[in-house]
Amino acid sequence: MKETLEKIHKNALDAISNINSTADVEEVRNTYLSRKSELNNIKKNLKDLSNEDKRIVGSLSNQITKDIEEKLNEKYQTFYQKELNEKLEKERIDITLPGSFTPYGKVHPLTQTVDEIVEIFKGMGFSLVHNENSPEVETEYFNFDMLNIPKDHPARDMQDTFYTKVAPNVILRSQTSGAQIHEMLNSRPPIRVIAPGRVYRCESVSARKNNLFHQIEGLLVDKDITFADLKGIMNEFLRLYFGSARPTRFRSSFFPFTEPSAEIDVQCIMCEGKGCRVCSGTGWLEILGAGMVDPNVLRNVNIDPEVYTGFAFGMGVERLAMLKWGIDDIRLFFNNDARFLKQF
Numbered sequence: 001m002k003e004t005l006e007k008i009h010k011n012a013l014d015a016i017s018n019i020n021s022t023a024d025v026e027e028v029r030n031t032y033l034s035r036k037s038e039l040n041n042i043k044k045n046l047k048d049l050s051n052e053d054k055r056i057v058g059s060l061s062n063q064i065t066k067d068i069e070e071k072l073n074e075k076y077q078t079f080y081q082k083e084l085n086e087k088l089e090k091e092r093i094d095i096t097l098p099g100s101f102t103p104y105g106k107v108h109p110l111t112q113t114v115d116e117i118v119e120i121f122k123g124m125g126f127s128l129v130h131n132e133n134s135p136e137v138e139t140e141y142f143n144f145d146m147l148n149i150p151k152d153h154p155a156r157d158m159q160d161t162f163y164t165k166v167a168p169n170v171i172l173r174s175q176t177s178g179a180q181i182h183e184m185l186n187s188r189p190p191i192r193v194i195a196p197g198r199v200y201r202c203e204s205v206s207a208r209k210n211n212l213f214h215q216i217e218g219l220l221v222d223k224d225i226t227f228a229d230l231k232g233i234m235n236e237f238l239r240l241y242f243g244s245a246r247p248t249r250f251r252s253s254f255f256p257f258t259e260p261s262a263e264i265d266v267q268c269i270m271c272e273g274k275g276c277r278v279c280s281g282t283g284w285l286e287i288l289g290a291g292m293v294d295p296n297v298l299r300n301v302n303i304d305p306e307v308y309t310g311f312a313f314g315m316g317v318e319r320l321a322m323l324k325w326g327i328d329d330i331r332l333f334f335n336n337d338a339r340f341l342k343q344f
């Protein structure tokens with residue numbers, strides 16, 4: 001028995017001297033110290049030995065076990081450190097290397113323009129209309145009838161409208177002015193709102209015109225509102241949006257839902273007024289239609305024109321963005337060309 005134990009001890013020491021990794025350590029531990037090992041077997045069977053043998057074999061097997069354990073632990077420490085160092089060396093990160101580029105999204109220039117204009121008007125006490133008061137799929141009733149544009153009136157031809165197959169009178173709105181009607185039907189004066197949104201017109205696409213574009217509608221209705229208020233608000237808006245440098249002009253105009261009406265032009269930024277393809281040679285770009293709300297429109301929504309007056313305006317967002325940034329083709333906004341979009 002004693003020889004057997006010594007043989008086990010010697011074999012174990014040989015195996016330990018050949019250890020090259022922590023994995024080897026576990027393997028040797030498993031062979032010599034596990035529950036199924038020869039050494040453990042001997043310990044389990046001690047009870048069958050004589051008292052004298054029990055004492056000798058018991059203490060010797062414990063000594064051997066202890067020795068193997070200690071030597072294995074030493075080896076483990078050595079190789080654990082070595083392997084850890086190797087691993088750290090292999091996974092070393094060079095923090096001086098340039099990082100990899102992650103492309104990130106940006107706010108579209110049209111959205112930026114809308115946000116900026118909305119902020120300016122909020123600063124002047126206007127609030128945003130609720131979405132349900134400004135639908136894109138509209139009825140002729142709101143887009144035309146209620147805005148004092150009767151059927152067969154030539155003014156309907158001013159804006160070539162997209163009709164839908166949903167119902168004969170359901171259209172894609174050709175202007176945001178319908179939001180005026182929704183707003184006045186749903187709230188009472190004083191009213192002071194702006195309604196940004198998409199509009200659609202069936203016309204041929206060019207550097208100046210797209211089938212889809214954006215407008216911001218404004219409406220103010222209260223007692224004692226005059227054309228001077230409209231002019232004051234418009235001038236203040238233009239000053240804040242363009243800075244004082246850009247020449248603008250008010251031009252008398254006609255809209256069925258405002259009387260009197262005006263259009264506001266800004267000097268063409270591309271040619272500085274000399275005339276170019278963007279401004280069709282006129283030197284000016286129309287950015288805004290406006291006027292005093294026609295008494296007929298107020299009557300349509302049951303607001304007494306003898307008590308209340310108001311003004312409305314509608315501006316083209318693309319035009320305003322083009323002027324600010326010097327963009328010479330409206331189609332650039334809709335092509336989704338990253339080379340264009342990442343400039344803003």
Ligand code: PHE
Binds near residue numbers: 290
């Ligand atoms: N809706 C008009 C257009 O699209 C602009 C406008 C709005 C004019 C409000 C007057 C008042 O041309």
